[in-house]
Amino acid sequence: MGDLLLLLHSPGVWVFQRTPRKSVPSGHCRPNCFPHRHRRSLFCCVSRRSFLLHGLRPYLKSRFLVDLLGCFPWDAIYKACGRKEPVRYLLWIRLSRALRVTEFFEKLEKDIRLNYLFTRIVKLLVVEVYCTHTAACIFYYLATTLPPWEEGYTWIGSLKMGDYSYAHFRGIDLWTRYITSLYFAIVTMATVGYGEIHAVNTKEMIFVMIYVSFDMILGAYLLGNMAALIVKGSKTEKFRDKMADIIKYMNRNRLGKRISKEIKDHVRLQYESRYNESSVLQDIPASIRAKISQKLYEPYIRGVPLFRGCSHEFIKQIAIKVHEEFFLPGEVIMEQGSMADQLYFVCHGKVEEVRKPEENETEESLLDLHTYNSVGEISVLCNIPVPYTVQVYELSRLLRIDKQALVEILGIYFSDGRVIINNLLEGRESSLRSKILDSDITLNIAKHESELTMRLNCAAHDGDLYRLSRIIGAGADPSRTDYDGRSPLVSISSFCKVCGERYIFAWTYYIFAWTFL
Known part of the structure; x- marks a missing residue:
């Protein structure tokens, strides 16, 4: 509220301090020597160290x-500089x-303890x-731009309400001048057709045109917000309703405070963080969504050591x-001893692995x-329980992929599955290595490799050039043997004995060219 009072105070100081000291009392600046600490909505619960790293640095670069x-x-600086006009314009910096x-x-709007309708009405009134x-x-500033002997050529100097005249308005007390200006500003904004300000000189005409045009936009904003309150369709109100339902559920089931x-x-x-969700892009075609996902997430996926x-x-x-x-x-992202069905990748932030040996131990x-x-x-x-608890140390952004989606992709690119298994085996203990090698995904990859090897041998035995190229392109290894110990080179030799030795060099070159490419 102090910021609000300072905002209301700044234009008045900028305008009314123009008049002489004897007729107009000077305003006073609120004693505030330090800027407010930066608050970012997404960093509302971080530690002091995280605030210094993630909150203070962007704040120093921005606001x-x-x-x-x-x-x-600035009002005191304006007085100290001899009331120079350029210095007075610096008071508008307070509008920030x-x-x-x-x-x-x-x-206040997100605080479910307060009535949403009341909060919105107060906000609109403040605006x-x-x-x-x-x-x-x-309005008053425009009147003071003319010298005292031309006060009759201003809207307030030519004003007469009943028997009361505002001639020589500089001698009228400050409160009366402010109320008069505020009255005509409100009536002009409401455009009720009576009591509106009447411009006398060119400056006042220009500002009245701008002000009335702005009033149309402001009126549409106020009416639109009031209509939204009646319809009850804003995202903030939906969030409040959802939060209220969650609180009722937690109270009914007596969940703990933590x-x-x-x-x-x-x-x-x-x-x-709703603007980062995929729901924002749900109306966009799938092909475009795929391009957006590749643009945003592919650099992080490519840097994962597992891949x-x-x-x-x-x-x-x-x-x-x-x-x-x-x-x-x-x-907590994953609990120790639970079965994980989702794989996460860290984009920003810090996550730690924690092990709790026994119930009472630290x-x-x-x-x-x-x-x-x-x-x-x-x-x-590996289809084994999570050996440790994974919890967030500081505000983190993670990428998640479901296990079913990962298995489906590995079913197509099973040769990459063998690469993933080899990366997973690096630096692991012997007991964990055996579990990895005996996992369902490893066995499934080996099954696909065996099937491709059999198909490759059949294609080489039949001399089917097109089928051979397709199978090798799918990831089959020409140097791998099948269950009978046969390799594609053996099958090629058998085929060449039947068709002629001139095919031996061509087939051998073809196989090894595909292998090294």
Whole structure:
């Protein structure tokens, strides 16, 4: 509210301090020497260290200088400089505080403890009062631009209400002048057809034209917001209704305070990051959505160590299937001992692996995961329980892919599945290596490789050039033997004995060319 009062105070100081000291008392600046601390909606629950890293640095690059200038006592500087006109215009820097007032009302609208209709009406009233207050100050400023002997050529100098005349208005008390200006500003904005301001000189005519045009936009804004309150279709109100239903559910089932807070924080985070959700693109064709996903997520997927060495087509398919999610500090992504059916990749933030040996023992931090690290790959690929708890250390953005979608992609690009298994085996313990090698996905990959080897041998035995090229292009290894110990080269030799030795060099060159390409 201090920002709001300062905003209302600034135009008045800018205008009414123009008059002499004897006739007009000077305004006073609120003693505020430091800019407000930066608050970002997505970093509302981070630690002090995370705030310094993620909140202070962007703030210093964006709004810090404007906030710092807005805190200067420009009215005192204006007096100290001998009331020079250019210095007085610097008072308009305080209008930047309007952003703080907007953030304040947005916070009130999301507070389910307050009535939404009441909050919106108060916000609309503040917008109307501030606009008319600023217009009243400008109306009076235009009148003061003329010298005292030409006061009759201004709207207030020529004003006469009943038997009361505003001639020599500079000698009238400040409160009466302000109320008069505010009255005509409000009546002109309402356009009731009576009591509107009458411009006398050219400057006043120009400003009245601009002001009336602005009033049409402001009136449409106010009426549109009132209609939206009646319809009850705004996203903020839907969020409030959803949050109220969640609170009723938690109270009815008597959930603990900790889990209740986690649920409310997560729902609030999903609302604040709604512009990053896939629902924004749901009306866009699937082909365009695929291109957008590749543009946004493919660089992160390509940098994941688990997918190192995989084909470009496989990376593109993974990038299309992932979904973006945000997690607050302290949220648990995977619980120790549970079966994971989703694989996560860290885009931004920090995630840590924690192991809790027994129920009463303290948690043991195992590993910190940063950008490009994967979460839950062992449980998803090996069908074993998660060996540790994965929780968020600071606000993080993760990419998620369902296990079913991953299995379907590996069914098509099974040669990349062998690369993934080899990457997963690097640096693992012997017990875990045996579980990885005995997993369903590994067996499924081996089954596909055996089938392709059999088909490759059949194509080589029959001399089918087209089928041979298609199978090798699908990822078959010409040097691999089937269940009977035969390789495609043996089948080619048998075929060449029948068809002639001139085919031996051609077939051998063809096989090895496909192998190395």
